[in-house]
Amino acid sequence: MTDDVLLVHGGTPLEGEIHVRGAKNLVPKAMVAALLGSGPSRLRNVPDIRDVRVVRGLLQLHGVTVRSGDEPGELVLDPSHVESANVADIDAHAGSSRIPILFCGPLLHRLGHAFIPGLGGCDIGGRPIDFHFDVLRRFGAVIEKRPEGQYLEAPHRLRGTKIELPYPSVGATEQVLLTAVLADGVTELRNAAVEPEIVDLICVLQKMGAIIAMDTDRVIRITGVDALDGYTHRALPDRLESASWACAALATQGNVYVRGARQLEMMTFLNVFRKVGGAFEVDDDGIRFWHPGRPLNAIALETDVHPGFQTDWQQPLVVALTQASGLSIVHETVYESRLGFTSALNQMGAHIQVYRECLGGTPCRFGQRNFLHSAVVSGPTKLEGADLVIPDLRGGFSYLIAALAAQGTSQVHGIDLINRGYENFMHKLRALGAQVELPNSRAGVKQAAPVAG
Ligand code: EPU
Numbered sequence: 001m002t003d004d005v006l007l008v009h010g011g012t013p014l015e016g017e018i019h020v021r022g023a024k025n026l027v028p029k030a031m032v033a034a035l036l037g038s039g040p041s042r043l044r045n046v047p048d049i050r051d052v053r054v055v056r057g058l059l060q061l062h063g064v065t066v067r068s069g070d071e072p073g074e075l076v077l078d079p080s081h082v083e084s085a086n087v088a089d090i091d092a093h094a095g096s097s098r099i100p101i102l103f104c105g106p107l108l109h110r111l112g113h114a115f116i117p118g119l120g121g122c123d124i125g126g127r128p129i130d131f132h133f134d135v136l137r138r139f140g141a142v143i144e145k146r147p148e149g150q151y152l153e154a155p156h157r158l159r160g161t162k163i164e165l166p167y168p169s170v171g172a173t174e175q176v177l178l179t180a181v182l183a184d185g186v187t188e189l190r191n192a193a194v195e196p197e198i199v200d201l202i203c204v205l206q207k208m209g210a211i212i213a214m215d216t217d218r219v220i221r222i223t224g225v226d227a228l229d230g231y232t233h234r235a236l237p238d239r240l241e242s243a244s245w246a247c248a249a250l251a252t253q254g255n256v257y258v259r260g261a262r263q264l265e266m267m268t269f270l271n272v273f274r275k276v277g278g279a280f281e282v283d284d285d286g287i288r289f290w291h292p293g294r295p296l297n298a299i300a301l302e303t304d305v306h307p308g309f310q311t312d313w314q315q316p317l318v319v320a321l322t323q324a325s326g327l328s329i330v331h332e333t334v335y336e337s338r339l340g341f342t343s344a345l346n347q348m349g350a351h352i353q354v355y356r357e358c359l360g361g362t363p364c365r366f367g368q369r370n371f372l373h374s375a376v377v378s379g380p381t382k383l384e385g386a387d388l389v390i391p392d393l394r395g396g397f398s399y400l401i402a403a404l405a406a407q408g409t410s411q412v413h414g415i416d417l418i419n420r421g422y423e424n425f426m427h428k429l430r431a432l433g434a435q436v437e438l439p440n441s442r443a444g445v446k447q448a449a450p451v452a453g
Contacts, residue, residue, distance in 0.1 A: 005411055009408075009435035010405060011406070012252070012404070020238050020423075022237065025240065027047065027052055028051050028054075029099065029197070030235060031059060032102045035103070035107070037230040041079075044069070044071065045234045046075050048073075049423050054097045056075075058090065061085035062107070082110045082111065084113070093117055094117035095119070103116065107152075108136075108153075109154075124335045125338065132171065135179070138163055139180070140154060142155060158182070161188075163190065164189075170197070173193040177212065177222065181212070207231040207233060239269070244394070246261075248400075252401070269310070272301065276321070279291070296325065298326030298328040299321070303330075316401055318377060319398050322352070348386045350377070351378040351379070351381055358374060390417050397425075400418070404434055
């Protein structure tokens with residue numbers, strides 16, 4: 001048994017309050033944006049999660065000084081002395097995260113070249129990076145694949161261009177933004193992703209001096225400028241973590257106040273949560289989520305790019321749907337392999353059947369390609385504790401929810417993966433009254449390192 005096993009004694013409703021800070025899917029990118037500035041940037045509301053630590057390490061390797069600011073969760077990033085990093089040092093970060101791909105544009109602007117190690121991230125599909133490299137070539141980058149990673153050069157200054165993405169990819173849209181802001185001339189991006197984290201990144205870049213217009217129909221126009229300054233910015237709250245705790249409250253018949261959660265970015269989730277039968281109340285500081293004591297309703301659900309139902313909400317919600325009466329239909333249209341986690345739920349007593357067809361919605365990219373990307377969840381089912389191995393970040397949190405909702409004890413292996421995106425989750429679980437133990441920790445309670453900044 002490895003060190004990162006958690007024993008979860010299920011059957012206790014989660015009750016209490018937790019605090020959610022800045023979004024995992026914005027903060028590391030805003031840190032990369034600091035590379036583009038001529039002066040220091042201040043980023044607030046930074047959670048202490050592994051993705052932040054990886055990007056911090058990579059920035060430091062490139063000569064950016066990163067230190068804690070005056071308030072908890074504040075980072076000050078100074079890119080005054082950006083320099084090339086040793087390839088072996090960069091390579092030590094291979095497989096740790098997907099963010100290194102976003103260093104390409106900023107490093108090409110600052111240094112004229114960049115080296116990108118092999119990427120990590122959750123195993124929820126092929127996760128290719130072809131859009132990223134196509135985009136960078138359009139700006140004038142030359143890319144060479146070598147055994148140790150990808151080398152990029154910009155023999156001439158990068159030039160603004162016209163781009164239409166084959167799919168509104170979050171990462172590729174960010175790649176365009178972070179490259180176009182300092183490129184010569186105007187860049188027009190069509191079929192852009194418009195997730196709230198992207199809009200927040202645009203706010204960061206605008207504070208730095210960028211000129212970025214968001215038009216209707218997923219069109220973004222960026223007018224390149226000669227130089228950018230630092231920024232001061234408070235990261236938007238993590239709507240994905242907030243929804244995870246909401247689903248945990250619902251599945252365990254609990255009542256959780258998520259301080260920091262914001263309605264604006266969660267409207268689509270809140271509609272679905274209400275349709276399932278969950279209750280919530282929004283105030284100025286957060287959102288309270290609870291199970292109202294009535295049976296939950298089965299629903300038809302399709303994940304999609306924003307403003308649709310975010311794919312990262314899908315896995316935690318599916319656990320709650322195992323407690324709903326009737327047949328729920330789930331069609332995952334963003335990632336081709338994000339339903340593998342359901343087999344462990346079945347081992348716990350759930351009835352979930354996965355299908356290759358596009359069920360219940362419009363046909364998606366995966367319908368003809370033999371991927372198990374639709375599910376029918378039949379409920380309500382009693383869940384029993386089991387031995388579980390965490391497959392990916394959101395699937396892992398879903399296993400925690402299932403274990404908390406189940407009768408008996410579960411052993412959840414690989415919980416360290418959850419530190420990638422959920423700050424201090426052990427502390428939060430305990431604050432909500434979860435009966436959890438770390439059998440390999442001498443004190444029985446292992447807390448995460450102190451909060452960044
Ligand atoms: N895609 C390509 N080629 C590319 C890039 C993407 O085919 O070059 C495809 C992907 O395979 C996928 C789809 O486009 O089928 C969408 O991928 P996208 O690029 O939008 O995802 P991402 O930028 O890699 C971010 C988040 C994910 C989140 C997605 C969708 C970060 C670090 N990750 O990934 O978050 O699910 O956008 O909103 O921001 C998570 O938080 O658990 C997580 C996986």
